[in-house]
Amino acid sequence: MHRRRFLLGAVIVGFGNTSVQALQKLTPGMVPPPFSRTGLDGKPVDLAAFKGKVVLIDFWASWCAPCVIAIPHFRNWQARWGGHGFQVIGISMDDSASEARATATRLHVNYPVVMGDAKLAIGYGGILGLPVEMLVDRDGRIVSIWHGETPPVIIENAVRASLG
């Protein structure tokens, strides 16, 4: 489904034109699209492997100030709650892996980071601005989605609630 939507190619929408397919937005309760990629550290990262955990998916980029400001919070939560079934996964929208890797190293990221692309982003409803965070519960369903700069305490409270 997601592959077919991507292969539709160039489509123009807007001004009431309903004859073409728009981005399929993800909403709470939905299951996030699966993905399996090689992480920046060379290890495989498969979203399905984290079923049963509370997962925070973070779309970010090295040049995105709000993204970079949020990462130390995610790192701290990973360290604090990783043993309690919590997992952060970073998806970098940088053009090059070297830029993402340098930033992840500088910020001492302690969770897997993969490179994102347009196909993956469209599958996630379009990542048309950064950052975007998505919280997935232990049943593999989306709990919350945050677009743009979000106070960390809001995400933290949602994580705490999901961890129980």
Added chain:
Amino acid sequence: MRSSLLLIPPLLLIGAAAESAIAATDIIPASALIQPAQLASELKAAPPTILQVGFSKLYQQAHIPGAIYAGPTNSETGLTALKAEAEKLSRDAAVVIYCGCCPWNRCPNMDAAYTTLKAMGFSRLKALYISDNFGQDWVDKGYPVVMGQ
């Protein structure tokens, strides 16, 4: 003041400096801004030349019809791409640059793109004011968009 500064861990200061270095400086004058509704209206009549100066994965997902990718202008590579596209244009052409990667005051691309084009002599240069991001301020508003290219 000095004593309180001394209490701030050095790493935090380094981090703050790094973050400010990638944030916008907001040097584009208000008179050079164009609002999304106005640009959307102009697309139907006399479209200007539109340059997307943000990250390529945003452009590949969705962009304004007719927009040319020329970025990201927070890098030398992106500025080179912008200059190459700009060289093809008349200096009195109506040109609109936009990004939408992140909130306006956080964008690392718009100031550099605006400054570069102004220095090249573009007299009818406008910057699309996207307050939050391209998704919320353009796509979600129902303005024209090309997707998946």
